[in-house]
Amino acid sequence: MWQSYAKLNPIKPEEQFWYDKNRKKWYSYTSFDTSMIDRFMQNQLDGNLALRGLFEPGYANLGTAWSGQYVNLDYMTQMGGVALLDYAYRFSDRPDRYINYGYNSLLASWALMNTGTKKTDFGYWYRGEQNDGAVGWAFSPYQNSRTYMNYIKVGRAPWRFDGEIDHGLTGGIHGSGVYLLDDPDFGLIGYGGNVRMDKDGTVSIIPFDGVRRQVRIMTPVRFSVELMQDGFRKDYPITLRGTEELSFCIENRSDKPHNTTIRAEGMPEGKYTVMTDHKMITTFNIEAGNAHHPYYIEVPVTDKHTQVKLLKTN
Known part of the structure; x- marks a missing residue:
């Protein structure tokens, strides 16, 4: 969404913004109303929600995109669901209101797959x-x-x-991940994963989203971690200890030594240490005002599994 980019990257007035070769003239914008970005985003959000069974959440309606009176579950189901999940994570002060609809949408169009076993004649x-x-x-x-x-x-x-469902399935894969939030009805819950909290408040998340590359945390602070290669280890917990430590195990999917890039976004301000298999790899600082800008970390992946810890040291 361009309005998302505009929110995260403030636009400045500019003269001679672009030149029209046919008309031989420059176009400029010396002032603009930034509230239009929010209004446009709200209009997009309202239109997106209106398609998704918001007022009639039957099993065949919730999450689907109704693009007409005679069809649902088309490609806009999953692509629109990704937009809802992004809005919930990046901008909403009530993410629980949107993640439910977004994740329903993310899963919905997989129902179009025709599959089975020999017993069910496939x-x-x-x-x-x-x-x-x-x-x-x-x-x-x-x-x-x-x-x-x-x-x-x-x-x-x-x-x-x-026809176009390949776009939808791509959106479904793109948005797949674990979304951890404190739901007003269900308490601490993970969409796309199983969540447990021990008596000390340590949260363990087993990802079951199918892709196992992304986790978005809404509580106690809002941040996300995404693996640009490989994936989180199957049936192995991602562990969150307050705002001080995040640990997980990378599953080597290329079967050879290489570096994996970790994309971290929204990390709280402070100094961090990155460790793999109990060895310090690097340190980095997140400065005030840069929370929404991603930080990229490269870690070595030499074996079948590599344990990673992100430690906040101040």
Whole structure:
């Protein structure tokens, strides 16, 4: 979203911003109303939510993008869900209001996949091993309906051909991760992972999102960690001790020694030490006012698994 970029990277007035070669003139903007960024973002958010079963959260409606009266679960379901999750993490003072809808959207369009086992003849909607793993363009919720092309009639099922759902599935993978928040109804909860807190307040998160590369923390402070390569180790906890320590284990997915880049965003102001397998790798500082700007850390991954700790030292 361009408005997200505008919020995180303040725009300054500029003369001779760009030159039109055809009209042979410069265009400038010497002043502008920054409140328009917030208004546009709110309009986008309201429009996004209006498609997602906000007022009628039935099992077939919640999270889906209704792009018309006869189709749902299309590619905008997951892509719009990613936008809701980003808004919840970056801008909302009540992330619980949006993560529920966003994560529902993130998962929804996977229902279009036709898959199964030999016992189920490899699919519920379209039988046969040749159809195993295929995915439809969108879903018809009605028994007698049509596709975008009026002359193609369909029943209640995923469409038998594909169009843009690859964009949706890409969005689903892009937004996959663990979202940890303090929900007003359920308490401490993790979307995309199992969460436990011990008597000392240490939080353990087992990621189950399928990609295992991203964790977004909403409490006690808001920050995120993303692995640009490899992934978090399967069935192994990501551990959070207040605001002082985050530890996790990297799973080597290339089967050879290399460096993995960690993208950290929103880390509280202070000095940090990075350790892998009990060895100090580097230190870095997060200065006031730079919380929303990502910091990139390279760590060596030499074995099948590498233990990493981010320690706040002041």
